[in-house]
Amino acid sequence: MALFCRAAYLLLKPSRPVAACISAAARQYSSGGQYDYIIVEKRGEKQNVGFIQLNRPKALNALCDGLMSEVGQALDDFEADGGVGAIVITGSDRAFAAGADIKEMQNRTFQECYGGNFLSHWNRVSTVKKPVIAAVNGFALGGGCELAMMCDIIYAGEKAQFGQPEILLGTIPGAGGTQRLTRAVGKSLAMEMVLTGDKINAQEAKQSGLVSKICPVDQLVLEAIKCGEKIASNSKLVSAMAKEAVNAAYELTLAEGNRLEKRLFHSTFATEDRKEGMSAFVEKRQASFKDK
Ligand code: HXC
Numbered sequence: 001m002a003l004f005c006r007a008a009y010l011l012l013k014p015s016r017p018v019a020a021c022i023s024a025a026a027r028q029y030s031s032g033g034q035y036d037y038i039i040v041e042k043r044g045e046k047q048n049v050g051f052i053q054l055n056r057p058k059a060l061n062a063l064c065d066g067l068m069s070e071v072g073q074a075l076d077d078f079e080a081d082g083g084v085g086a087i088v089i090t091g092s093d094r095a096f097a098a099g100a101d102i103k104e105m106q107n108r109t110f111q112e113c114y115g116g117n118f119l120s121h122w123n124r125v126s127t128v129k130k131p132v133i134a135a136v137n138g139f140a141l142g143g144g145c146e147l148a149m150m151c152d153i154i155y156a157g158e159k160a161q162f163g164q165p166e167i168l169l170g171t172i173p174g175a176g177g178t179q180r181l182t183r184a185v186g187k188s189l190a191m192e193m194v195l196t197g198d199k200i201n202a203q204e205a206k207q208s209g210l211v212s213k214i215c216p217v218d219q220l221v222l223e224a225i226k227c228g229e230k231i232a233s234n235s236k237l238v239s240a241m242a243k244e245a246v247n248a249a250y251e252l253t254l255a256e257g258n259r260l261e262k263r264l265f266h267s268t269f270a271t272e273d274r275k276e277g278m279s280a281f282v283e284k285r286q287a288s289f290k291d292k
Contacts, residue, residue: 037067040074042084049228050078050087050130060098061091063122063143067101072124079128082291085232085239087128088224089151090135091144093217096160099142102169122175125150129240131231135224136160137217141199146175149184152243153227154211156202157220162210163199183250184210235273235289 039053054061134148137157182190185208268274280287
C-alpha cells in the first residue's frame with residue numbers, strides 16, 4: 001500500500017500526499033498508534049478478527065465524544081477490510097466502560113443536545129454488518145452497558161457488572177438502554193435496573209439472557225477472539241445475512257420476520273459460498289468460503 005502510494009505520487013503527483021496514504025494504511029493495519037482513546041489491532045491465528053480495546057483507564061473508559069468517534073472510525077476500517085470477518089470490542093479488567101463521560105455532559109444544554117443530535121454517532125456500532133462481540137470485564141454502566149448491548153454477542157468476565165444508573169444522575173438511558181435491555185432481560189428486571197440504578201453481576205446477566213457466556217477474567221478476551229475466529233471462518237456474505245435476519249426479530253412482526261428470513265435464505269442460493277458449503281458437506285471435506 002505504501003509502495004503503491006509512493007509510486008502513484010511520483011508518476012501522477014496526486015493532490016493527496018504520500019504521508020496521508022501511508023498513515024491511512026498504518027491506521028488500518030498497525031497496532032493503533034493513530035488513536036488517542038482506543039487500541040486497534042487484528043487478532044486471531046489468521047488475523048481475521050478486528051480488535052478494539054477502549055483505552056481510557058483513568059476515567060474507567062468513560063465514553064467521551066473523541067473515544068466514540070474513534071470507535072466509529074475503527075469500525076469503518078474493519079467493515080471495509082475484506083480480511084476481517086468479525087470484530088471484538090473490549091475494555092480493561094476493571095471497566096468495559098463506566099458510561100458516557102459525565103464531565104463532558106455536565107454543562108450541556110437541551111438546545112445543544114437536541115440541535116446537535118447529541119450521541120447520534122454512537123449508532124455506528126449497531127449498523128456494522130460484520131458480527132461484533134463485546135467482551136465485558138468490570139463495569140458496563142450506562143452508555144457502557146448500552147455499547148455492549150449494541151454488539152451482537154456479549155461475553156462477560158466473572159466480575160462483570162451491568163447497570164443503567166442514569167436515574168441517579170437525574171437522566172435516563174439515551175443510547176438504547178431502555179429498549180435493548182428490556183428486550184434482553186424482560187420488563188421487570190429492566191424496569192428495576194432503570195428505576196433504581198442497581199447493577200446486576202455476571203451470573204445474573206447470564207441467567208437473564210443479557211450475556212451468552214461467562215469466562216474467567218483473564219480468559220475473556222481469548223474466548224471472545226476464539227468466537228470471532230469461528231464466525232470469521234464462515235462466509236462473510238452469508239454471516240451478514242444471518243445477522244440481518246436475527247436483528248429483524250427485534251423490529252418486525254413474526255410474519256414479516258419470517259418473510260424476510262425466507263427471502264434472505266433464498267438469496268443465499270445466489271452465492272458461490274452456499275454452493276461451496278453444501279458441496280463440501282457432500283464431498284466430506286472442509287468448506288472454503290470466498291465471500292462471494
Ligand atoms: C466520567 C468517570 C465516569 C463517567 C468514572 N469516571 N465514571 N468520568 N464519566 N461515566 C472517573 C471518575 O470521575 C474518576 O476520575 C475515575 O473515573 C475513577 O472513578 P471512581 O469513581 O473514583 O472509581 P470507583 O470508586 O471504583 O467507582 C467506580 C464507579 C463510579 C462505580 C464505576 O466511577 C461510577 O459510579 N461512575 C459513574 C457511573 C455512571 O453513572 N454511569 C452512567 C453515566 S451517564 P477522577 O479523575 O474524578 O478521580 C450515561 C448516559 C448514557 O452513561 C446516555 C447515552 C449514552
